[in-house]
Amino acid sequence: MKFCLTRYLTRIDYKGRAQADLATLRDIHLHHVCAIPFENLDVLLERPIQLDAESLFAKLVVARRGGYCFEQNGLLKLALNALGFDVEDLAARxxxxxxxxMPPRTHRLMRIRIDDQWWLADVGFGGSTLSAPIRLMADQPQQTPHGRYRLVRQEPGWLLQRWQEENWQPLYLFDLAMQYPSDYQMANHYVASWPESHFRHHLLMSRWLPDGGQLRLYNDRLTRCDSDGNEMQQLFNDSSSLFTALRQAFNLGTDDKTHGISETAFHQIWSDLKILK
Structure with a gap:
């Protein structure tokens, strides 16, 4: 199924302008992270993670699933290209x-040029993902709807940091070397199949909320965080109640014939996680 910009914008509940300017980029970036959850269910089910345009559209838009960085930022790039933005693919450690x-480059992100300025966009970094693009400039804290970030020059590239717990916490290192589909295919295979990969041993989900809060799931613990940083946690003792909760909390589609998640399949994830504990 080919990518359709109109259906993507409907998926993220975006009703604003559809043109290649900074205001549109900011709005789409925010709507994307509030609508499409970060999640690694397919990795835990050992399903192949396909990065071609048709597969990304079918899974994240039509089936209303989520995904991780290679999928999330791959989908966003398709939308930005359709809108006429100048986008370059990057990778981070x-x-x-x-x-x-020093870790390998296993994270996908992008930069976008608007009026001779470069902006960093990333809708796929889990609980710390940007909810707005930030300008590619050094040592200047930049506010997003969900927190402050800054970029620091660290040769031969850049270090992205997030203000958290009264300190600047490092997130990832990247340079401006252009990435190609084959680069992402290799990194995606490594992240999804390497036995020690974090994504193979933990159930991870997150979604920013329009009111400034966030939902995060780590294995059997669901955390709801409000815009002031206050947290409420809920622990689940059985797979059925957790399956119901995550479908509701993360607006997760589960019924698609190809990309859906049955309760039986989710119970297998639950059982495997309990064994790993």
């Missing part, structure tokens, strides 16, 4: 887990 050695 993730620092969130404080790796002892």
């Amino acid at each position: 993730v620092l969130v887990m404080a790796p002892a050695e």
Whole structure:
């Protein structure tokens, strides 16, 4: 099924202007992260993660599923290209887990040129993903609807940080080397199939909320965070109640013949996670 801009905009509940300017980019970026959840269910089910345009559209738009960075930012790029934006694909080295050695480039993001200025866009970095594009400039804190970020020059590229717990926390390193589909295919395969991959051992979901809050799921713990940072957590003791909760909280489509998630399949994820604990 070919990409359709109108259906994508309906999927993210966007009713604004459809033109290649900064205001539109900001609005679409925000609507995307509030509508399409970050999730790794297919990795846990050992389903292949397909990155071609037809597969991304079928899964994230038609089937109303979510995905991780290669899917989320792949879909956003399709929309931005359709709108006429100048987009370049990038890749980053993730620092969130404080790796002892320099990690590989396993995160997809992009930069967009608008009126001779470059903007960083990323709708696929889990609970810390940007909810608005930020300008590609150094040492200037930039406010988004869901927190402050800044970019720091760290040769040969850039370090993205997020203000959290009264400190600037590192998220990832990237440079401006253009990435190609084959680069993402290799990184996607590594992330989805490497036995030690974080995505293969934990159920991860997140979605920003229009009111400034956030929903996060980590295995059996659902966290609701309001715009002031206050958190309410709920633990689940069985797969059935968690399956119902995640469908409601994350607006997750589960009925599609190809990309749906049955309760039986979800119970298998639950059982595997309990074993891993």
